[in-house]
Amino acid sequence: MKHKNCVKYIVAAGTAITTAGAVWGLKFLHSLAAARKAPELKRLEIKEQDFFQGNEAFIDEINTGKLWLQETGHEDVSITSFDGLKLVGHLYLCDDPKRTIIMFHGFRSSWLRDFGFAAREFYEAGCNLLIIEQRAHGKSEGEHITYGVFERFDCLEWARYAAERFGSMPIYLDGISMGASTVLMASSLRLPKAVKGIIADCGYTTPKAIISEVFRQHSSVPPEMIVPLVSLYSKLSCGFSFDDYSTLDAMKVNTRPVFFAHGDADTFVPMEMTLQNYKACIAPKRLFIAHGATHGLSYLVEHDAYKKELLEFFSDCERT
Numbered sequence: 001m002k003h004k005n006c007v008k009y010i011v012a013a014g015t016a017i018t019t020a021g022a023v024w025g026l027k028f029l030h031s032l033a034a035a036r037k038a039p040e041l042k043r044l045e046i047k048e049q050d051f052f053q054g055n056e057a058f059i060d061e062i063n064t065g066k067l068w069l070q071e072t073g074h075e076d077v078s079i080t081s082f083d084g085l086k087l088v089g090h091l092y093l094c095d096d097p098k099r100t101i102i103m104f105h106g107f108r109s110s111w112l113r114d115f116g117f118a119a120r121e122f123y124e125a126g127c128n129l130l131i132i133e134q135r136a137h138g139k140s141e142g143e144h145i146t147y148g149v150f151e152r153f154d155c156l157e158w159a160r161y162a163a164e165r166f167g168s169m170p171i172y173l174d175g176i177s178m179g180a181s182t183v184l185m186a187s188s189l190r191l192p193k194a195v196k197g198i199i200a201d202c203g204y205t206t207p208k209a210i211i212s213e214v215f216r217q218h219s220s221v222p223p224e225m226i227v228p229l230v231s232l233y234s235k236l237s238c239g240f241s242f243d244d245y246s247t248l249d250a251m252k253v254n255t256r257p258v259f260f261a262h263g264d265a266d267t268f269v270p271m272e273m274t275l276q277n278y279k280a281c282i283a284p285k286r287l288f289i290a291h292g293a294t295h296g297l298s299y300l301v302e303h304d305a306y307k308k309e310l311l312e313f314f315s316d317c318e319r320t
Helices: 002-034 048-052 056-071 111-124 151-166 178-186 207-218 223-238 247-251 271-280 303-319
Strands: 075-080 086-092 099-104 127-133 171-176 195-201 258-263 285-290
Touching: 002 223, 056 111, 075 151, 086 111, 086 151, 099 111, 099 151, 099 178, 111 127, 127 151, 151 171, 151 178, 171 178, 178 195, 178 247, 195 303, 207 223, 247 271, 258 271, 258 303, 271 285, 285 303
Parallel strands: 099 127, 099 171, 171 195, 195 258, 258 285
Antiparallel strands: 075 086, 086 127
């Protein structure tokens, strides 16, 4: 009898240790995928210079753009999210504005990095700029990145803020990478009438798809084995799963015009994801492919053509 009890205790202890180890492993992987600051792990580390391979010539332009944003007069503003977080934005008011663009940066990036190179030209073309620091980034509160699942509601609140402040002036939602998926997901919500169109540069299709893609690129563990478990852990611990919502869901109901852009040399978010979003979109739409552009650099690589198409997009949206 004592022997049987001893075996039971050993089995129970082994089960507890295994369970604790599994939970710790899921917590660690979830932190890699969705924490404000990822734990350091060389194998999954993504550095900023990784996005410039083949496009290194544009690094100086991005740094010049950052400097312009820092030195140009602007107003720091904030709102409160649906779940009580303080969210921060930076408002640049131009002379004689024609429209306001609300800009959302990408995953673990920053407002300075993602928009410095385009912001000045938009500003000089008569656009007020409201450049957002997404939840769990920079000065905005929050500990978890939700890949657009919660961020889409933040986008709605920023759109309401702009509509209240600027009245009937046309508003555009603009995003890069995760920011693109954020604004696309937000398009299914009851946005203010002043929102005339959406700009989505190198967005992904679903949170689950992009997380699986990153794991596939940087880990030897098949994502099919681990991502669903991490998603379940996320649902239980943070209130969202990687299946809760997607850009594809939103594109099936969105009615506002969308300008899609992507670089065909993007190895982080595959161009195929934008093509899927474009195909699913039932609203008026444009597609711009920048040849040779890596992730988030389409505007720089094919600058003149991109800018021309975007100005035409504004004109089309404001005629209706």
